[in-house]
Amino acid sequence: MIVAVDGPAASGKGTIxxxxxxxxxxxxxxxxxxxxxxxxxxxxxxxxxEKEADAVASTDFDEALLADDxxxxxxxxxVASIVSAHPLVRAALLQRQRxxxxxxxGAVLDGRDIGTVIAPGAxxxxxxxxxxxxxxxxxxxxxxxxxxxxxxxxxxxxxxxxDERDSTRSQAPLRMADDAVLLDxxxxxxxxxxxxxxxxxxxxxxxxxxxx
Numbered sequence: 781m782i783v784a785v786d787g788p789a790a791s792g793k794g795t796i797x798x799x800x801x802x803x804x805x806x807x808x809x810x811x812x813x814x815x816x817x818x819x820x821x822x823x824x825x826x827x828x829x830e831k832e833a834d835a836v837a838s839t840d841f842d843e844a845l846l847a848d849d850x851x852x853x854x855x856x857x858x859v860a861s862i863v864s865a866h867p868l869v870r871a872a873l874l875q876r877q878r879x880x881x882x883x884x885x886g887a888v889l890d891g892r893d894i895g896t897v898i899a900p901g902a903x904x905x906x907x908x909x910x911x912x913x914x915x916x917x918x919x920x921x922x923x924x925x926x927x928x929x930x931x932x933x934x935x936x937x938x939x940x941x942x943d944e945r946d947s948t949r950s951q952a953p954l955r956m957a958d959d960a961v962l963l964d965x966x967x968x969x970x971x972x973x974x975x976x977x978x979x980x981x982x983x984x985x986x987x988x989x990x991x992x
Contacts, residue, residue, distance in 0.1 A: 781806065781886040782901070783981055784894035787908035788954060789857075789942050790915035790922075792965040792973055796908055797890035799974040800981060804888070809880045811891035811898070812860065814873050816851040817841045819859035835863040839872040854923055854930065854938075861942045864892075867951035874898070892946055895957035904984040905960035906977055912939050914966045 783800055787793040794810055801808035819829065821841040827834035850856065863869050874897075881887050881899040889898060895905035910918075916936035923930055946954040956962065961980045965973045 781903045781985065782881050782899050783886075783888040784899050784902040784905040784957070784960070785888065785890040785908060785977075786892055786894050786896070786906070786954070786956070786960065787890075788892070788915065788946065789861075789939060790919040791908045791910045792918075792970070793890045793906075793908040795970060796906070796963070796965075796974055796977045797888050800977060801888040803978055804886075804981075806886055806888050807880070807883065808888045809877070809890075811873075811877055811889055811894065813846050813851055814876065815860040815864040815869070816856050817845045817848075818863050818869060818873075819856045820845060820848070820851060822863060823856065823859060829859045829862040832866040832868055835866045836868045836872055838863070839869060852926075854928065858938065858942075861945050865945055865949040865951070870951050892954040893952035895960050896955060897952045900957070903988060904981040905957050906963050906980060907956040907960040908963050908965060908973075908977075910964065910966040912936065912943065915939050 781804065785793045785797040785800070798808055818835060818838045818841060822829055822835060822838040825838065827838060829835060877889065877898045881889055891898065895902055913936065916932065916939045919939065920932045920935045923935065961984060963973070963977055963980060968976065
């Protein structure tokens with residue numbers, strides 16, 4: 781079974797995807813980490829994120845980098861949003877993601893183009909959203925817990941800028957797949973959002989299997 785979980789930054793898609801993976805005992809891939817690894821590699825090499833050639837050259841990162849805690853850094857997240865808009869970067873990472881999705885037994889992947897590009901034939905697709913204000917509150921709290929002093933207004937501005945880049949890029953823009961189910965987590969607790977997500981996956985897979 782392949783489950784695709786898409787949505788904008790700080791919508792809760794990662795938490796939900798990990799919970800679905802645990803529930804069904806499936807491997808999970810946060811595809812955003814791939815772009816963060818590209819960003820970290822690019823920064824380490826002092827290259828320019830706006831230059832597609834520099835970004836593509838940074839897709840040769842070591843797999844071990846995906847476990848590095850510094851990928852959670854907000855600066856790396858901003859650069860990841862820039863490099864992910866380059867068509868050749870997305871093309872370079874496409875097969876890696878598809879191989880993960882198509883492994884025996886299936887997988888759960890979360891990102892921004894899983895249901896539309898990476899795994900369009902997924903058995904269940906969720907599109908997780910929340911209001912920009914709520915998402916900024918979540919991200920701000922997360923950053924403050926890590927010791928950051930960034931202002932809420934700055935976080936909100938970054939969220940909106942990232943949404944704009946993700947939804948207007950020419951290659952694989954952020955959008956809800958036609959056959960995805962919408963899950964708005966704005967006013968749901970983590971537990972409630974997870975329970976709702978699993979129920980939606982159950983309903984979708986049951987419908988595909990033809991069970992009443």
